[in-house]
Amino acid sequence: MEIFRTVQDMQNFATAAIRAGKKVALVPTMGFLHEGHLSLIDIAREHADLVVVSIFVNPTQFAPNEDLDKYPRDFQRDKDLCELRGAAAIFAPEASEMYAENQTTWVYEEKLSTKLCGKSRPIHFRGVCTVVSKLFNIVRPDVAVFGQKDAQQALIIRRMVRDLNFPIEIIVAPLVRDKNNLALSSRNKYLDENQQKDALVLSRSIFAAKEAILSVGIGEIPSICEVVKTEIAKFHGIVDYVECLDSETLEEPTEATKELLLAVAAKFGTTRLIDNILINLE
Numbered sequence: 001m002e003i004f005r006t007v008q009d010m011q012n013f014a015t016a017a018i019r020a021g022k023k024v025a026l027v028p029t030m031g032f033l034h035e036g037h038l039s040l041i042d043i044a045r046e047h048a049d050l051v052v053v054s055i056f057v058n059p060t061q062f063a064p065n066e067d068l069d070k071y072p073r074d075f076q077r078d079k080d081l082c083e084l085r086g087a088a089a090i091f092a093p094e095a096s097e098m099y100a101e102n103q104t105t106w107v108y109e110e111k112l113s114t115k116l117c118g119k120s121r122p123i124h125f126r127g128v129c130t131v132v133s134k135l136f137n138i139v140r141p142d143v144a145v146f147g148q149k150d151a152q153q154a155l156i157i158r159r160m161v162r163d164l165n166f167p168i169e170i171i172v173a174p175l176v177r178d179k180n181n182l183a184l185s186s187r188n189k190y191l192d193e194n195q196q197k198d199a200l201v202l203s204r205s206i207f208a209a210k211e212a213i214l215s216v217g218i219g220e221i222p223s224i225c226e227v228v229k230t231e232i233a234k235f236h237g238i239v240d241y242v243e244c245l246d247s248e249t250l251e252e253p254t255e256a257t258k259e260l261l262l263a264v265a266a267k268f269g270t271t272r273l274i275d276n277i278l279i280n281l282e
């Protein structure tokens, strides 16, 4: 497995792969890999000859008050896991390699980015769209795999790829949970034992809400979301949002809505966690 630290080296690999007629898949990550990330590598391997995993804690998607500096990192472990899962290369640049000090070009998505996490993290998706565009130009993949764990991010990337005509197939992989149904996240490492137990309220309450919506109908969504908020608060979660929206548009559901996205974000201590579930109405 190759490890590239510079844009030039990564681009040379990409050019050689294209010349050799190899199909390349990209799995963008911020590292500290867990089974959720590794499932993306497995899916990427099914769709391509070569899988490139990027490991980059992207500073432009963190606000100054967020956890950029303490974001967990363990490159050696990540490297071993990527190798075991059959990645062909890791792209792990320093921030200074990715961003010129006076970079003034950014990629925005203007609609979906204002919803859900975008309300409390107003610069987040600009950072995501910009870094993913850069990665697409550096790795030049045929396919890129993202996780349903970050449902809003996946929707925004799909929109960006459509709107900017990136010739890349986007695959969204299912959300992977631990045996207690906690959505796997690198940030789970921040949780102490009590918080780990408390955080199980997220999946428990959205699973119950899904059943409730399916049995009583979309008219009751506001009251069901209120119940979820109350449940989370009971377990010391500080709710950022609990929303149930059309999974395509992130607008309020209508009679035409085919699928709902029930999404939550809440803090346990200082750790902000997200979770979501899709609800098929057809």
Ligand code: AMP
Pocket: 028, 029, 030, 031, 036, 037, 039, 040, 145, 146, 147, 148, 149, 150, 173, 174, 175, 176, 177, 183, 184, 185, 186
């Ligand atoms: P991150 O390193 O958190 O930026 O995540 C990198 C990619 O892995 C994103 O596309 C995430 O949606 C995906 N991912 C993270 N956690 C999970 C999970 N529990 N299940 C599925 N995909 C995940």
